[in-house]
Amino acid sequence: MSDDPLKIPQSFVFDRPPLADWASEFASLSPGQRWPSIVELEELRVQRERSDGIPRPHFVAQSRALLADGLHYEERIRGGRVATREDNWHDLLNALVWLRYPRTKSALNEAQCVDIGRVGARQRTRAQCAMTHFDEAGAIVLCSDPELVALWDQHDWHGLFWRRRDAWNVRIAVLVFGHAILELALQAERFLVAKCIALAATAEQVARVAANTDExxxxxxxxxxxxxxxxxxxxxxxxxxxxxxxxxxxxxxxSEDESFFADAPCFRPLRADRRYPQPDQA
Structure with missing residues (x-):
């Protein structure tokens, strides 16, 4: 581990989601003592690959020599290397997401590289912007109740979060995917808004996600x-x-106070022209 202490803000942010949902990963790296080194991240990557058989790119220290290869960040990942800064929350959390969701991260990387190959590294397509938004600020929502989706469609935040608060982790559950959202969660006072993919699910699948299981x-x-x-x-x-x-x-x-849903700036009304795709069916 690095000799520098891991700079953790108010510790209670790790006692509630989304950071509490990553307790096993943090425990594996003992972040409460020192920053994990790139070597330790690599050791954990090897362990995960041996456990589930899913390949993940190597975590390598970001350096001038590495960046001198002239490759786009995504192209370098496609070649098997994730440039990772030492002692950096953003890159540490990105590594943890790679460890937990290797298929999704790899699919994102491949789709990004296909677009880069098509339009070049200096242009960004609408699809690339969507993929970046999801990679940085994404979450995945599983829902078994169409009425909850209807509330979400209308930005009825009072209904979704207050009147139907009993449905959370029973009929609807969330997994945070974006490492930038996880980084923002280190600041206890921040309001968190994710960019989501919605999945239709059974009550059993929602329960598995709510329990934060490997399955x-x-x-x-x-x-x-x-x-x-x-x-x-x-x-x-x-x-x-x-x-x-x-x-x-x-x-x-x-969120325990009903007035929160009328006062907080994160609860924005639906724009008149905004429509969302329905949850993806299994």
Missing amino acids: GHAMVDARVAAAIAAGTHLRDPQELRPLPLSGIPGWNPR
């Missing part, structure tokens, strides 16, 4: 990766559903 992670990882590979998702940023994560019961202390 649930693997199921979601496979479904989202397949959708990305099929080209049915992330074609445009407007297809991503915004979800104020801070409204989910237990994710922010203020």
Whole structure:
């Protein structure tokens, strides 16, 4: 590990989602003591590959020599290397997402590289923007209740988070995918809004996700990766559903107060011209 202490803000942010859902990964790296080194991240990558048989690119220290290869960041990943900065929350959390959701991260990388090959590294397509938004700020929502989707469609945040608060982790559950959202969650006062892919699910599948199980992670990882590979998702940023994560019961202390859903700036009304794709069917 690095000699520098891991700079952790108020510790209670690790006691609630989304960071609490990553407790096993943090425990594997002992982040409460020192920053994990690139070598330790690599050791954990090898362990995961041996466990599930899913390949992941190597974590390599970002250096001038590495960047001198002239490759786009995504092209370098396609070649098997993720440029990773030492002692950096953003890159540490990105590594943890690679460890948990390797299929989805690989599908994103492949789709990005296909677009880069088509338009060049200096241009960005609408699909590339959508993929970047999801990679950085994405979440995956599983829902077994169409009425909850209807509330979400209308940005009825009071209904979704307050009147139907009993449905959370029973009929609807969320997995945070974007490492930038996880980084923002280190600041206890921040309101978190994710850009989401919605999946239709059974109550049993929602329960697996709500329990934060490896089985649930693997199921979601496979479904989202397949959708990305099929080209049915992330074609445009407007297809991503915004979800104020801070409204989910237990994710922010203020969500226990009904007035929060009228006062907080993260609960924005629906634009007149905004429509969302329906949840992806299994």
